[in-house]
Amino acid sequence: xxxIGIFGAGxxxxxxxxxxxxxxxxxxxxIDPEKVGSINNNRSPIFEKDLDDLLNSALKNKKFExxxxxDKFSPFxxxxxxxxxxxxxxxxxxxxYVRNVSKALLYRKExxxxxxxxxxIVLRSTVIPGTTNQFFKLxxxxxxxxxxxxxxxxxxxxxxxxxxxxxxxILGTNDKETSMTLKEFYFDFYNKKKIPLFTMTIESAEFxxxxxxxxxxxxxxxxxxxxxxxxxVANAEIDDIIQGVGSDxxxxxxxLRAGIGFGGSCxxxxxxxxxxxxxxxxxxxxxILSSVLKVNENxxxxxxxxLREELGDLNGKKIAILGLAFxxxxxxxxxxxxxxxxxxLWRAGTLIKVHDPLIPRMNLQSYxxxxxEVHHNILDCVRGADxxxxxxEWSEYAETNLEDLxxxxxxxxxxxxxxxxxxxxxxxxxxxxxxxNPHNRFTPINHT
Ligand code: UDX
Numbered sequence: 001x002x003x004i005g006i007f008g009a010g011x012x013x014x015x016x017x018x019x020x021x022x023x024x025x026x027x028x029x030x031i032d033p034e035k036v037g038s039i040n041n042n043r044s045p046i047f048e049k050d051l052d053d054l055l056n057s058a059l060k061n062k063k064f065e066x067x068x069x070x071d072k073f074s075p076f077x078x079x080x081x082x083x084x085x086x087x088x089x090x091x092x093x094x095x096x097y098v099r100n101v102s103k104a105l106l107y108r109k110e111x112x113x114x115x116x117x118x119x120x121i122v123l124r125s126t127v128i129p130g131t132t133n134q135f136f137k138l139x140x141x142x143x144x145x146x147x148x149x150x151x152x153x154x155x156x157x158x159x160x161x162x163x164x165x166x167x168x169x170i171l172g173t174n175d176k177e178t179s180m181t182l183k184e185f186y187f188d189f190y191n192k193k194k195i196p197l198f199t200m201t202i203e204s205a206e207f208x209x210x211x212x213x214x215x216x217x218x219x220x221x222x223x224x225x226x227x228x229x230x231x232x233v234a235n236a237e238i239d240d241i242i243q244g245v246g247s248d249x250x251x252x253x254x255x256l257r258a259g260i261g262f263g264g265s266c267x268x269x270x271x272x273x274x275x276x277x278x279x280x281x282x283x284x285x286x287x288i289l290s291s292v293l294k295v296n297e298n299x300x301x302x303x304x305x306x307l308r309e310e311l312g313d314l315n316g317k318k319i320a321i322l323g324l325a326f327x328x329x330x331x332x333x334x335x336x337x338x339x340x341x342x343x344x345l346w347r348a349g350t351l352i353k354v355h356d357p358l359i360p361r362m363n364l365q366s367y368x369x370x371x372x373e374v375h376h377n378i379l380d381c382v383r384g385a386d387x388x389x390x391x392x393e394w395s396e397y398a399e400t401n402l403e404d405l406x407x408x409x410x411x412x413x414x415x416x417x418x419x420x421x422x423x424x425x426x427x428x429x430x431x432x433x434x435x436x437n438p439h440n441r442f443t444p445i446n447h448t
Pocket of ligand 1: 152157254256258259
């Protein structure tokens with residue numbers, strides 16, 4: 001049976017590992033003893049749809065185990081590297097974890113590699129062009145292993161589905177033979193399913209991942225800027241417009257949902273890293289990418305502006321926040337717009353109440369300094385509030401009746417950063433404000 005080692009038990013490594021464990025012998029390797037222990041005890045450190053079930057069956061089938069980096073290993077046919085590539089404080093990509101794996105593979109080559117260059121190392125971490133060859137080419141020149149770069153395109157909340165049914169596979173290698181070996185592996189795993197597969201050089205594959213993310217981020221910033229124009233015009237509505245615009249296949253309607261901007265562990269970090277990379281190689285700042293980030297950084301303050309237009313001075317006002325995660329389906333709050341909104345509210349002197357369906361599985365350390373009042377029940381969170389800001393489009397919120405939701409609020413003001421209540425029945429005594437739609441904005445209501 002093919003024996004696979006996966007370095008890095010983050011959400012990419014873990015999702016990949018439990019999916020591959022259906023068919024292969026998997027060892028998931030990490031430096032964090034707590035993570036390793038929790039995975040082996042059938043407790044996933046992250047929340048991801050279907051992950052708990054797959055982890056459970058992988059452990060039961062005994063073809064899967066998590067191990068510490070410091071343990072002893074015996075050689076693998078295939079090594080996937082899925083360690084994190086976070087940002088340094090100046091936005092440059094931090095490659096320390098990739099470097100550490102490369103060093104360990106070299107120093108402990110007998111443990112990891114089969115003889116005669118039979119082991120294939122596949123880097124899947126997002127890295128700037130040139131990185132794979134910079135850290136791994138020596139394994140080819142020393143004839144220790146072959147190397148490839150094959151990016152992942154997993155989105156949080158659908159990581160398992162995206163692993164099992166990828167939209168495309170990108171395969172970057174330095175030679176055709178390695179490309180064929182990896183192609184055969186993918187054919188075997190995907191049971192010859194017809195998945196578009198593109199072979200290219202390693203550098204092109206590295207670029208493909210960045211440019212795909214940068215383009216999606218650009219679509220979001222673009223639609224958000226357009227939404228700001230649309231909401232100033234009576235009777236105009238951004239979703240109707242996007243339906244018309246996106247029906248042109250050259251544009252497509254996807255990733256054109258207006259809102260409070262993108263967050264998460266990928267888009268902000270990857271656009272920033274590509275800007276720094278561009279500056280390094282061309283001595284110029286890529287201007288479109290810079291604008292994408294600038295528009296996005298201002299999004300949370302749009303919501304605060306809308307709130308001020310309703311409440312005036314925010315000092316001492318009670319504000320309820322529904323949704324902390326950067327998107328539904330995940331407990332991840334990295335770079336979530338909620339953090340910047342809460343920080344701005346705190347500076348303005350408001351009392352902040354928060355709710356998120358996954359609060360029990362969130363690490364709220366970064367929010368605690370803003371003295372937020374945490375609620376596990378939606379109605380408790382909004383009770384007595386002067387306004388409610390909706391920040392994540394969880395179905396729990398969309399299914400709530402606005403009349404019930406606002407019943408015990410001090411002022412019935414909803415500012416909907418994700419436009420989820422727009423198509424519902426909005427009671428006449430509720431002041432409903434959303435992005436990209438002038439609803440209510442021309443008809444002030446006296447709440448006193
Ligand atoms: C993204 C890419 O989709 C994935 O292919 C890549 O591998 C990693 O980065 P992810 O960060 O999990 O995945 O989430 P995604 O669903 O892309 O959303 C990112 C952010 O953009 C979220 O904050 C989301 O709310 C926001 N978004 C997305 C919008 O504001 N509007 C949209 O139309 C789409």
